[in-house]
Amino acid sequence: MSTSIVLPAAGALLLAAGLAGLLGAPGLTGLPAHVAAGGAIVLVTVQAATALIRRALQIHAATRTFGPCRGAGLLGMGAVTAGVTVLAVLVTGPGVREHVAMGGLVAAALVYLSGIILMPGAATTIPARLRRAVDGAGVGTSLAFAAYLIPGERPMPPAALAATLLAAAALSVIVITALRVTTYRPAAWLCGGGAVTAILGLGGVVHYAYEQNAYVLLGSSVLVAGGPLAAAAGARLTDDGPTPAPPGTPESVLTGYPVLAVPMLIALGSAIYHVLTGHEFDTRSILIGLSIIPCVVLREILAVIDIRRYSRRLAAQEAQFRSLVSGANDLTLMIGADLVVRWQSPAAARLFGLSDAEVVGNSFAGLLHPDDRPDAVSTLRGVLAADGRPADRPPLITARLRDGYGAWRDTESTISDQRDVPEVNALVVHVRDVGDRTALERRLHEVAYTDQLTGLPNRREIMRTLAAQRAVDGHTGALLVIELLGIANISDQRGREIADALLIEAGRRMRTVLTPDDLPGRLGGGEFAVLTVQGPVLAYALGTRLLTVLTRPYHLPGTIVDLHVSVGLAEVSASSSSIDEVLHRADLARRRARQQGPDRIEWYDSFLEEQLVRRMDVEREIVGVTDRRELDLVYQPILSLPDRTTAGVEALLRWRNPALGTVHPGELLPVAEDLGVMPEIGTWVLSTALRQLADWTVTHPALTLTVNVSPRELAVPDFVHRVAAMLNAHGIAPERLCMEVAEDRIPHDMPAVVTQFAKLRALGVRTAIDDFGAGQASLAQLRRMPVDMLKVDGELISRPIDPESGGQPLIDVIVGLGRRLGLEIVAERLETTEQVREAVRAGLGRGQGFRLSRPAPAERVEAFLTEPTTLS
Known part of the structure; x- marks a missing residue:
């Protein structure tokens, strides 16, 4: 201070x-x-x-x-x-x-x-201040009346009495105001x-x-x-x-009556005691006592006004509450500890068609679907057991509720424990209809996990299910990747509508051979997948059935389409490294099946992956191979069987790559054809071989040259013109050149082979069919083919027509056919002395093979031409 x-x-x-x-x-x-x-x-x-x-x-x-x-x-x-x-x-x-x-x-x-x-x-409002004044006046007057009745030495003067009463009232008001x-x-x-x-x-x-x-x-x-x-x-x-008074303070609620009741009881006790002790009331005491009545009356009037005002406020708040609850999009329920519904909001009839008679007094669990009931009851019991303690997450019930029309509605309910509020003393459950949201979620799921064209699950759904299947310990299964070959060409040639119709029909056919436990899906383009829970043997059988149904002709409006299919399988188990690895393995098997030929099914193994990796390496290295001068030619002599003299040579391609080593034609040519570089390689082979033949012509003018050619090379429009130009450039007579095509390659490009062979023969170049008897060329097709020579594999020379009966050797039939058609028959791949002897017996004029001479570089072949024993 x-x-x-x-x-x-x-x-x-x-x-x-x-x-x-x-x-x-x-x-x-x-x-x-x-x-x-x-x-x-x-x-x-x-x-x-x-x-x-x-x-x-x-x-x-x-x-x-x-x-x-x-x-x-x-x-x-x-x-x-x-x-x-x-x-x-x-x-x-x-x-x-x-x-x-x-x-x-x-x-x-x-x-x-x-x-x-x-x-x-x-007190910040006039009614509150007025209540304080009335309460204080009543208390002060009551206490003053009690004090006045106490006997004194002499009576208090009227002015002093009035001042005392006013001061007492003021003191009472001050005390009441300060305390409240x-x-x-x-x-x-x-x-x-x-x-x-x-x-x-x-x-x-x-x-x-x-x-x-x-x-x-x-x-x-x-x-x-x-x-x-x-x-x-x-x-x-x-x-x-x-600072305004906060809600709920004494200023904003009705003031309690004990404020006046206690002093009035004191005054009443004083009056009774005053009478019992034999004293009388004088005029002043009577006036003081009567002055209490106006305070009580005024306080009663103020109380009535307050009650009416608060009644109107409560009525307005109740009306607002009812309008909010009735117009809300949630159904509000009050549920007791016994899970019986005590009250429901008026929105129940509007939202769910439920009347009070159907809900109030009944168990909340009885309104829910039997499948959802246990989880809902468990959640409610958990809230009751928590006894008002805050949970980590707000309790939520997702269940189907039966509406007043008997239909099941998808709902989501939140729970609020209001048992600590005496006026409520229940669990308050807000039920919301989430049917539209659930339908939207299902639709979004369909859009996200369904192929829109075929209606099958898409890649995302296949991967999701595959991940779930791998997560199950001890579970086995298989993933099949299916490719419809040629869909892109069909779309280009016949239109997108035909291609889409093919895909839709393929999806329908797949469903017909699958079990409910199998999951079909479309990965994209012409690729499909099937995730099965069956083991390897049954999965392979399933792949075979899929090949059967998918390769049947497709009868579409205005056309019939044949498709070829490749299927790859990979095992699914918990030991798989990842779902991407499973899909990768199945896709590798599918690629291998496609490389092996149409309508095949392949199972993934480590050797298959090695082959595919090798092929990818070949595909990577083959680009620019002629510019890097990595290609080489070896030559295998073709001998006259009666006298063992050299009649000609066959040029064989070799690729000597620093990273891959020596790559043989069987590995090189399929990749070159798929990548479209075969014409470039074929031109290099023919040019190099003709240059070498030109060098040998000085000492061996009658030596012939055989070169392999693929149908893709023959399909080049100016192929014959380029051959003629290279012959002229090296001074080689056309009849010294023979161009051969493998028999198994002819059916795929028969028109191109026939056309180009005819042009080559018109140029003077000889033509031949290699590996005759290994493919599907029929005898009738030989009459159409403009060829001069048939090259027969050594294994066919000693093979009879009917192995079980030991009948006529097949080579005799082929030789007889050749003589009738005017074709020369040449034996190739003669590996044993018996095969050479049988070829001579059958009357074959020429032959080649390891038993006669091995392929060798040009220098060694040139020495062999002089001394035939150098390559044997």
């Missing part, structure tokens, strides 16, 4: 004590002493009032309004009024000081009362206590005015000076801004 307040307070007390003669020696006397004592008390109260007014100005500066600062200002004015009253009582004489004291008491009490009611955090404050409670209690202290001190001053009791004056001075100091300390504890 500031010394500017403490020192005057101490001086005031000393002056009052000396004035009263309480210091042991004659005190200060005379008017100057009275003025000094009163002035000191006034100085203390003015200092406290200054602090209160300064606080009011601070609040005003912060809020730019007088509302929040009025309480502090009025408390300051009350302090000044109390101090001036003390000074006036001390300086006035008998007959006047009594009235001055009572007037100052009433004035200070009213000002203090106004300041307390207007303090921040106290919820915000700034310490500040309210300090300010209220300071006001009560000052008013009680002024009451003592009034008593001093009548009785001239020095001790009462001293105590009253302490109270009058100390009350404003406490109020000033309390005012500092409030904020600068206004």
Whole structure:
């Protein structure tokens, strides 16, 4: 506390004590002493009032309004009024000081009362302030009535009695207001206590005015000076801004009746005691007692007004609640601990067609689908067992609910435990119809996991199911990857509609041979997949059935289409490294099946992967092979069997790659044809072989050259012109060149082979069919083929027509056919002496093979031409 307040307070007390003669020696006397004592008390109260007014100005500066600062200002004015009253009582004489004291008491009490009611955090509305005043007046009057009935030495003057009643009422209002404050409670209690202290001190001053009791004056001075100091300390504890009363505080709800009931009971007990002790009621006591009635009546009127106002508010809130609940998109249920529905919102009839009779009083679980009921009951039991403890996630029930029309509706329910609210005491369940959302989710799932053309699961669904299948320990199965060959060509040649119809029909056929446990799907383009739970043997059998149904002719509007199919299989198990690896293995097997020929099925193994990796390496390295000069030719002599002289040579291609080593034609040519580089390689082979033949012509002018050619090379439009140009360039006669095509390659490009062979023969070049008897060329086709020579494999020379009966050798039939058609028969791949002997016996004029001579570079072949034993 500031010394500017403490020192005057101490001086005031000393002056009052000396004035009263309480210091042991004659005190200060005379008017100057009275003025000094009163002035000191006034100085203390003015200092406290200054602090209160300064606080009011601070609040005003912060809020730019007088509302929040009025309480502090009025408390300051009350302090000044109390101090001036003390000074006036001390300086006035008998007959006047009594009235001055009572007037100052009433004035200070009213000002203090106004300041307390207007303090921040106290009553902020007029009805609340009126209730405080009525309650305080009733309490004060009741207590004053009880006090008046206590027998005294002499009756109190009427003016003093009225002032006392007013002061008592003001004190009661101040106390009630301070006790019912919820915000700034310490500040309210300090300010209220300071006001009560000052008013009680002024009451003592009034008593001093009548009785001239020095001790009462001293105590009253302490109270009058100390009350404003406490109020000033309390005012500092409030904020600068206004603080409205929060909802639910006594200001916003009805004030309880015990505030008046207790003092009234005290007054009633005093009256009964007064009668029982033989005393009578005088006019004053009767008037004081009757003054309680207006307070009770007014309080009752205010209570009725409050009740009606709150009734209207509750009715409005109930109407708002009903409109919100009725118009909500959720059904609200109140469920007891026994899981019986106690109440449902009015939206039940609108949303689900459910009446109260169908729901209320029945078990909530009975409304749910039997399959969803156990999980829902378990969730509800879990919420009940939690007993209001917060869960990690809000409880959620997803279940189908039967509506009023008997249909099952997809719903989602959230649960709120409101058992701690006495008015509810139940689980509040909000049920929402999620049927549209569920349907949308299913539709999105179909779009995301279904092939839109065939209606089969797509790649994403196959991979998802494959991952789930791999996750099951001990589970085995297989993945089949199926490719419909030629779909892209059909789309280009016959239109996209025909290709789509083929894919749709293929998907339908696949379903006819699958079991419910098998999952078919389309990976994209002409590729399909089947995920089966069957083991390897049954999976292979399933692949065979799929080959059968998918290769049947497709009868489409206006056309019939034949398709070839390749199928690859891979095992599915928990030991598989990943789902991508499983798909990769099945796809590798499918590629191998395609390389081996149409309508085949291949099972993945490590050797197959090695072959495919080798092929990919070949595909990578073959690009630019002629520019890098990695190609080479070896030559195998063709001998005249009767005298073993060299009649010609066959040029054989070799690829010597630094990374791959030596690559033979059987591995090189299929890749070259698939990648479209075969014409380039064939041109290099023919040019190199003719250049070498030109070198040998000097010493061996009758030597012939045989070169292999593929149907892809023959299909080049200017193939014959390029052959003629190279013959002319190297000075080689056309009849010394023979071009041969493998029999198994002819059926795929029969028209091109026939056309180009005819042109070559017209040029003078000889033509031949290689590996005759190994393919599917029929005898009737030989009459159409413009060929000069048939090359027969050594294995056919000793083979009879009917191996079981040991009939005529097949080579004799072929030789007879050749003679009738004017064709020369040449034996190739003669590996044993028996095969050579049988070829001579059959009358074959020429032959080649390891038993006669091996392929060798040009230098060694040139030596062989001079000395035939060098290659044997």
